[in-house]
Amino acid sequence: xxxxxxxxxxxxxxxxxxxxxxxxxxxxxxxxxxxxxxxxxxxxxxxxxxxxxxxxxxxxxxxxxxxxxxxxxxxxxxxxxxxxxxxxxxxxxxxxxxxxxxxxxxxxxxxxxxxxxxxxxxxxxxxxxxxxxxxxxxxxxxxxxxxxxxxxxxxxxxxxxxxxxxxxxxxxxxxxxxxxxxxxxxxxxxxxxxxxxxxxxxxxxxxxxxxxxxxxxxxxxxxxxxxxxxxxxxxxxxxxxxxxxxxxxxxxxxxxxxxxxxxxxxxxxxxxxxxxxxxxxxxxxxxxxxxxxxxxxxxxxxxxxxxxxxxxxxxxxxxxxxxxxxxxxxxxxxxxxxxxxxxxxxxxxxxxxxxxxxxxxxxxxxxxxxxxxxxxxxxxx
Numbered sequence: 493x494x495x496x497x498x499x500x501x502x503x504x505x506x507x508x509x510x511x512x513x514x515x516x517x518x519x520x521x522x523x524x525x526x527x528x529x530x531x532x533x534x535x536x537x538x539x540x541x542x543x544x545x546x547x548x549x550x551x552x553x554x555x556x557x558x559x560x561x562x563x564x565x566x567x568x569x570x571x572x573x574x575x576x577x578x579x580x581x582x583x584x585x586x587x588x589x590x591x592x593x594x595x596x597x598x599x600x601x602x603x604x605x606x607x608x609x610x611x612x613x614x615x616x617x618x619x620x621x622x623x624x625x626x627x628x629x630x631x632x633x634x635x636x637x638x639x640x641x642x643x644x645x646x647x648x649x650x651x652x653x654x655x656x657x658x659x660x661x662x663x664x665x666x667x668x669x670x671x672x673x674x675x676x677x678x679x680x681x682x683x684x685x686x687x688x689x690x691x692x693x694x695x696x697x698x699x700x701x702x703x704x705x706x707x708x709x710x711x712x713x714x715x716x717x718x719x720x721x722x723x724x725x726x727x728x729x730x731x732x733x734x735x736x737x738x739x740x741x742x743x744x745x746x747x748x749x750x751x752x753x754x755x756x757x758x759x760x761x762x763x764x765x766x767x768x769x770x771x772x773x774x775x776x777x778x779x780x781x782x783x784x785x786x787x788x789x790x791x792x793x794x795x796x797x798x799x800x801x802x803x804x805x806x807x808x809x810x811x812x813x814x815x816x817x818x819x820x821x822x823x824x825x826x827x828x829x830x831x832x833x834x835x836x837x838x839x840x841x842x843x844x845x846x847x848x849x850x851x852x853x854x855x856x857x858x859x860x861x862x863x864x865x866x867x868x869x870x871x872x873x
Contacts, residue, residue, distance in 0.1 A: 494806055500793070501814055508790050509821045511783070516825040518686035524832075525745040527646035536645045538568040539624030539705070543598075543614035544585075545575035547632035552584045554632055555593065563641035565592060571622060572632075573598050573614035581632075596621065612714040612724045619708060628702045629724075630750055635663070639747035644702050647743050654707045654739035655732045657688050658700030661833045663751040672845045673754035673761055675838055676852075679822070682829035688742035693779035694733050698725035700750040707732055730777045746832065765856040784857075791853040819843050 540558060544551055551572070558570055570593045574582050585595050598614050619627060626648055630636065644656065659681060662674040684695040711731040717723055733740045755761040794811060801808035823842055830836045 494804070494810075497797070497800075497807065497810060501797075501810060504790050504793055505814060505817055507786060508818070511786065512821050512825045514692075515683050515686040516828065518690045518692070519682050519825075520828055522685055522689045522742060522744045525643070525647050525743060525748075527643055527745075527747070532646065534564060534567060534642065534645045534649070536567065536626050536648055537624040538563075538626050538628055538641060538645065539619070539622035540568060540570045540628045540630065540641075541615055541618040541622070542570065542572045542630055542632050543575055543611045543618075544572055544577065544581055544632040545610075546577050546579045546581060548577075548580040548584050550633040551581055552587075554630075554634055554636075555585070555588055557635045557638075558640075559588070559590065559592065560638045561636075561641045562638050563645065567645075568592070568641055569594060569623060571596060571618040573618050575610050575614055594621070609714070609718055609720060609724070612718050615724055616713055619705060619713070622705065625705055626702055627705050627708060629698055630701075631699045631752060634660075634699050634750050634752045636750050637747060640750070643745050643748040644743065647741075647745070647748075648702065651741060652739070653702075653741040654704050654736040655729055655741070656702040657684060657696035657729070657740075657742045658702065659685070659744065659746075659749045659833070660697045660699045661749050661751055661835070662754045664753055665838065668841070668844075669758065669761065670754040670756065671838055671841050672848060674835065675826075675842060675845055676849060677754075678829060678833055678835060678838070679826060681833070682825065685742045685744055688740065689744075691737060691740075693783060694726060694730045694740065694777045695780065696725050696729050699752050700748070701725055701729075703728075703732060707736065711735055726780075733777070744832070746834075749833070762852070762856060762859075765852065766859045788853065788857045791850045791857075794850045795854055815846060819846050 542551075542554070547554075555570065561568070572585055572593065573596045574585070575598045582595060582597070585593065596614075596618060598610065598617065601617050602610075602613060615629060626645070628641075628644060644658065647653070647656065660677075661681070662670070662677050665671045665674045680695075681697070684697065687693045687695050708728075711728075711734075714724070714728065717727040717731070720727065729740065755764050794814065797807050797811040797814070801811055819842065823839060826839060826842065827836075830839055
């Protein structure tokens with residue numbers, strides 16, 4: 493049995509390490525976009541869409557950062573869709589005395605409707621009322637740099653993509669949990685850039701997306717995926733990819749990074765990751781599913797070795813060897829990614845976080861398929 497376990501371990505690791513090395517080389521091959529600001533006259537009309545539910549503590553800071561853009565005010569609008577908030581979210585939004593911001597109440601459009609994805613409906617309604625040619629979505633708890641719109645517009649005007657996946661980073665890492673979240677999220681961001689650039693599979697995050705409004709209508713928006721609670725980002729991305737694969741691009745630019753905060757509690761973190769995992773078998777892009785399947789069973793193998801190790805110490809030794817190898821190969825990938833996001837100091841925590849990461853992947857993956865989760869105080873299956 494030990495010999496068989498060694499063979500399985502070696503096969504798992506070779507496959508996984510090959511994938512991680514491929515992601516690393518792909519990430520390094522992405523050219524960093526440097527917008528030319530000399531004689532640059534932007535021309536793209538942008539509609540920024542922000543669904544918000546009970547975000548009174550965050551939406552004000554988010555709007556301040558967007559309104560501080562060094563992008564012509566007449567070329568962008570902010571459309572916020574209040575998703576049945578029970579706090580003072582709407583009041584905070586109304587306190588901004590500017591025509592740039594438009595507030596929509598989702599309940600005015602959904603009274604008596606049975607919905608499973610309120611966020612998709614919010615985005616859909618906002619797009620219907622938008623005036624921009626380029627739709628950008630972000631979240632109410634995000635903060636953007638004043639170069640955000642200028643960089644996205646410059647990238648769009650230069651390359652004419654149908655869909656842009658932008659970089660996102662966590663901020664305010666002040667304890668082990670938030671550091672752990674940031675490391676995990678940074679890994680996913682590195683994979684996102686690598687996969688999109690190489691057309692290996694589709695991946696993105698809804699906190700920093702842009703796509704042409706005409707293309708959204710061309711693929712009939714969220715039709716066919718509107719029964720799935722989440723997936724306003726990756727599921728839509730794949731619909732567009734099927735029509736315009738060469739025009740789905742990743743924007744690698746520090747000036748375009750959107751910052752958001754970690755979940756902040758173990759319950760919130762697991763709930764978020766279960767929600768993300770729940771989309772795994774909904775992807776039409778089966779390449780993503782196969783990657784997720786490999787990652788899940790590779791981590792599950794650690795649990796199996798740990799369990800068998802109670803009866804045979806040699807399995808514990810094999811487990812430790814595999815854990816060290818996994819840590820080394822993942823750090824090899826994360827060094828250039830952390831440099832881009834200016835989070836090199838977090839890597840000191842990486843080896844400590846490894847056992848927790850393995851356990852969380854296994855639990856979240858299982859519950860994502862067979863459990864339930866809460867999203868914005870709503871219970872979803």
